[in-house]
Amino acid sequence: SQQGEEDPQALSIQEGENATMNCSYKTSINNLQWYRQNSGRGLVHLILIRSNEREKHSGRLRVTLDTSKKSSSLLITASRAADTASYFCATSRYSGSARQLTFGSGTQLTVLP
Amino acid sequence: DTAVSQTPKYLVTQMGNDKSIKCEQNLGHDTMYWYKQDSKKFLKIMFSYNNKELIINETVPNRFSPKSPDKAHLNLHINSLELGDSAVYFCASSQGVGGEYEQYFGPGTRLTVT
Numbered sequence: 001s002q003q004g005e006e007d008p009q010a011l012s013i014q015e016g017e018n019a020t021m022n023c024s025y026k027t028s029i030n031n032l033q034w035y036r037q038n039s040g041r042g043l044v045h046l047i048l049i050r051s052n053e054r055e056k057h058s059g060r061l062r063v064t065l066d067t068s069k070k071s072s073s074l075l076i077t078a079s080r081a082a083d084t085a086s087y088f089c090a091t092s093r094y095s096g097s098a099r100q101l102t103f104g105s106g107t108q109l110t111v112l113p
Numbered sequence: 114d115t116a117v118s119q120t121p122k123y124l125v126t127q128m129g130n131d132k133s134i135k136c137e138q139n140l141g142h143d144t145m146y147w148y149k150q151d152s153k154k155f156l157k158i159m160f161s162y163n164n165k166e167l168i169i170n171e172t173v174p175n176r177f178s179p180k181s182p183d184k185a186h187l188n189l190h191i192n193s194l195e196l197g198d199s200a201v202y203f204c205a206s207s208q209g210v211g212g213e214y215e216q217y218f219g220p221g222t223r224l225t226v227t
Contacts (some may be wrong), residue, residue: 030212042117042203042218043156086154092212099212100169103156 006089006107014112019076021107023089024069030092030099032065032072037086037106046074046087079111116140117219119204126194126209131211134189134222136204144168145187146216147179156203162187163210191224199226 007022023032031050035043049053049056049065056063062075076083086108090101117138126132138145146169160179161169167179176192187204201221207214212217 010134033215034217037154040221042220043216045215045217048215088156099210100158100161101212101216102158106154 006087008107009105010108012110012112013079015079015081017079017111019083019109019111020080021074021087023072023074023104023110025072025091025104026070027087027093029067031072032063033090033092033101034061034063034072034074035088035090035103037088039085047076075104076109077108081111081113083109084111085109117204117217119202119219119222121222122220123223123225125227127227128194128196130194131190131192132194132224133191133222134180134202134204136187136189138204138206138217138219140206140208140217142206142208142217143184144207144210144214145181145184146207147187148201148203148205148218150201152200160187160189160224161210162184168210180216185226194224194226196226197222 005024013019033048034046037043037094047058047063049063060077065072088103088106090103117207144163146161146202150156155222161175162181165181169170178190201223203221204219207216
């Protein structure tokens with residue numbers, strides 16, 4: 001079953017604005033990852049945050065994790081047209097004897113020039 | 114010097130046919146995956162191999178059979194294709210067993226079954 005749910009499903013902003021995407025999940029996790037997918041391309045890893053971490057930064061990206069609320073957020077500051085893509089959260093949990101990533105349905109971000 | 118490559122990029126075929134998708138990674142990773150992405154962009158894992166050994170086999174029809182001839186290759190063979198198999202199939206790899214490491218994705222194979 002689907003583990004992560006992104007919110008909103010679609011987001012449209014002007015270049016230079018900040019974009020915030022949220023992810024909620026249902027069961028305990030080991031870590032949470034964010035990926036970007038440009039149209040017609042494969043997913044690209046953005047950032048990994050472990051369950052004992054609360055915040056992580058990478059360039060213009062800031063990810064927070066609240067395990068008590070089972071939620072994470074991805075903030076992209078000073079957005080650019082090139083940030084237009086789908087953004088997915090993925091949670092790491094056990095499936096049988098192996099850990100696997102379970103992806104959410106994604107947020108489609110459109111940055112208008 | 115593509116990290117994870119897949120062939121073909123597009124595959125159009127008729128119902129009932131058998132087809133294969135090939136995947137190769139040059140990252141030296143131990144673990145490889147196949148994912149299926151549907152028309153709503155929902156991405157679901159199908160299989161995972163670690164050191165050529167199958168470690169994750171999600172609820173997938175047995176018409177789908179993965180094969181890993183070596184650590185760098187993971188192919189997907191699909192028998193008796195059905196309309197519902199139409200999707201984008203992604204190969205991915207990671208340094209270690211899934212979930213603990215970032216995954217590197219191939220460009221995808223868009224399969225259309227008519």
